[in-house]
Amino acid sequence: MSSPSSSVLTPAxxxxxxxxxxxxxxxxxxxxxxxxxxxxxxxxxxxxxRTLILQEDGQQQRQVFPQLQPGATGPITQLLVTTKSxxxxxxxxxxxxxxxxxAIVVLLQNGMGAEDWLLAEHPxxxxxxxxxxxxxxxxxxxxxxxxxxGETLLGALREAEAGVAARVARELGMDYAPDIRAxxxxxxxxxxxxxxxxxxxxxxNGELLARPEALATMRTVCAEVAAVMAAEGLPVEPExxxxxxxxxxxxxxxxxxxxxxxxxxxxxxxxxCLNGYVVARGLALAIPTPANRRLVDAIDxxx
Ligand code: KPL
Numbered sequence: 171m172s173s174p175s176s177s178v179l180t181p182a183x184x185x186x187x188x189x190x191x192x193x194x195x196x197x198x199x200x201x202x203x204x205x206x207x208x209x210x211x212x213x214x215x216x217x218x219x220r221t222l223i224l225q226e227d228g229q230q231q232r233q234v235f236p237q238l239q240p241g242a243t244g245p246i247t248q249l250l251v252t253t254k255s256x257x258x259x260x261x262x263x264x265x266x267x268x269x270x271x272x273a274i275v276v277l278l279q280n281g282m283g284a285e286d287w288l289l290a291e292h293p294x295x296x297x298x299x300x301x302x303x304x305x306x307x308x309x310x311x312x313x314x315x316x317x318x319x320g321e322t323l324l325g326a327l328r329e330a331e332a333g334v335a336a337r338v339a340r341e342l343g344m345d346y347a348p349d350i351r352a353x354x355x356x357x358x359x360x361x362x363x364x365x366x367x368x369x370x371x372x373x374x375n376g377e378l379l380a381r382p383e384a385l386a387t388m389r390t391v392c393a394e395v396a397a398v399m400a401a402e403g404l405p406v407e408p409e410x411x412x413x414x415x416x417x418x419x420x421x422x423x424x425x426x427x428x429x430x431x432x433x434x435x436x437x438x439x440x441x442x443c444l445n446g447y448v449v450a451r452g453l454a455l456a457i458p459t460p461a462n463r464r465l466v467d468a469i470d471x472x473x
Contacts (some may be wrong), residue, residue, distance in 0.1 A: 184247045185210050186342075187238060189261055191222070193306040195252030196314045198342070200224040201231050202250075205343055205398050212265065213237035226316040244268030247421060250342075254432075255281035255443035258288075258312060269295075274338060276300055276324065280361055280428065284452075295373055298335050299350055300324040301357045305425065325350025352404050355419030356414065359395040362445045363388040363415035364422075365429035366465040369439065370472070372430070376423025379416065390461040395448055401455040433472060441469040 175469055188199045189212040191349075200222055201213060202209045211220055224231045247270045253261045258279070262269075269275075272471040277284055278300040288297055303320025325347040326335035332348065339346035347353050368383050378384045392411035401407050432439045445462040452459035 183208050186250055187212055187246050187265075189221070189249060189251045189265065190253030191235075192252065193308050193314055194302060194304065195250070196222050196308070196312070197224065197304060197306050197316065198250060198252065198278065199235060199312070200231060200233055201343060202447075203235070204231070205341075206373045207341070209235055211235045211237045213239055216240075221312060223313045224316065225313065240264060242268060245270040245273070247273050249273055249275045250278060251275060251284075252278050254440055255279045255284050256438060258284040258442055262288075266292075272296060274298065274334065276338065276342075278322070278324075279300060280357070281440045282358055282441045282447045289327065295326075296331050296334050298324055298326055298331065298338060299354060300344060301354055305422070312434050321345055323347035323350060323353055325353070327351065355395075355402070355404055356397050356406075356411070358444060358447065359392055359399075359411045360415055360418045361429075361440075362395055362420055362448055362462060362465075363391045363412075365427045366441060366445060366469050368427040369433045370465075371469055374423065375419050375425045375427055377417050379423075385416075387461060387465075388412060388419075389426040391445070391465070394452070394457070394459045394462050398448055398451050398455060398459065399455045401457050402451065429469070433469070439469055439473060441473075445469075 176280060185208045186202055188195050189209050189313055191199055191211045199209050199211060218236050219236050220233060220280055221234045246265060246268050248271065251258060274296045276298045285297060288295060300322055302322040304316065304322060305318035306314050306316055307322065308314055322344040324335060324339040324344040326332045338347045364375055364378065367378055371384060378388065391411045393408040396406050396408040396411050429439045445465045448462045449459045449466060
C-alpha cells in the first residue's frame with residue numbers, strides 16, 4: 171500500500187477509480203462523469219479505454235473512460251468498489267500496492283463482510299459503505315439500462331468519518347445516511363429473505379407471496395436476522411422485518427433476484443455474504459440461525 175496520500179494528493183479534483191464496472195458500477199461511473207468528476211475504471215482488459223452506454227428514460231448517453239492498467243502505480247486516493255461482496259478480496263488484491271493508506275474507499279454492494287476484513291487489515295483506510303435500490307440490467311457488457319430509479323445511501327462505519335461520508339455523499343450525488351449500519355442490516359434482511367428462496371424455487375420475487383411455505387421461511391429468516399440485529403445493538407421487531415420483506419417482494423415482483431440470475435448463469439452467489447454472514451454473526455453472538463443455515467446449505471448444494 172502507498173504511504174498516506176496527503177503529500178501527493180492534488181487538492182483540485184482527485185480521480186474516482188471504479189472497481190467492478192458491471193451494472194451498478196457502470197451506472198455510477200456514468201453518473202459521476204455527468205457530475206463533472208474525473209473517473210477511471212479499473213481495467214479488466216488491456217484496453218486503455220472503455221466506452222459505456224447508459225439508457226435512461228428513453229435517452230442514451232455514451233462516455234469513454236480511461237482504464238487503470240494492471241500493475242499501474244498509484245496513488246489511488248478515491249475508490250468506489252462495486253464488485254459483488256464475495257469477490258471483493260480477490261478484486262482488490264492487485265490494487266493494494268497502488269492504494270493510498272488513507273484512501274477513501276466506498277463499498278457499494280449487497281451483503282456484508284468485506285468491511286470487517288478491510289478495516290482489520292487496513293485500518294488507515296477511510297472506509298465508507300453504500301447501498302442502493304436502483305434497478306439496472308445490462309443487455310451487453312458495456313450497456314446499462316436503468317429499469318427503476320431507486321435511492322442510494324452512503325454513510326460511515328466509524329463515527330470519526332461521518333464528516334468525510336457527508337462530503338463524499340454530496341460529491342457523488344448519493345444521500346447521506348448517518349444510520350447506514352442499521353440501513354445495511356435492513357437491506358441484508360431483505361436479501362436474506364428473498365434472494366435464496368427465489369433462486370431455489372426458480373421464481374420471480376413476486377411469486378414468493380403466493381407460496382405459503384416460502385412465506386413461512388421468509389418469516390423465520392426475518393425472525394433470526396432480527397435476533398442477530400438485536401444482539402448487534404440494532405433492535406427491530408421481527409414482524410416489522412417480515413412485513414418489509416413482503417413489501418419489497420411485492421415492489422420488485424417482476425424482478426429476477428440477483429442470486430437467481432447468478433445461479434442460473436453458473437456464477438458463484440453472494441449467499442455467504444448474506445445468510446452466511448447472519449449465520450457467522452449468530453455463531454459469534456450465540457444466536458441460533460438454523461433457517462438461514464439451511465438456505466446457505468441448499469444454495470451451496472446447487473452451486
Ligand atoms: O436486491 C435485490 C436483489 O435481487 O439482490 C432485491 C431487493 C431482492 C430485488 O431483486
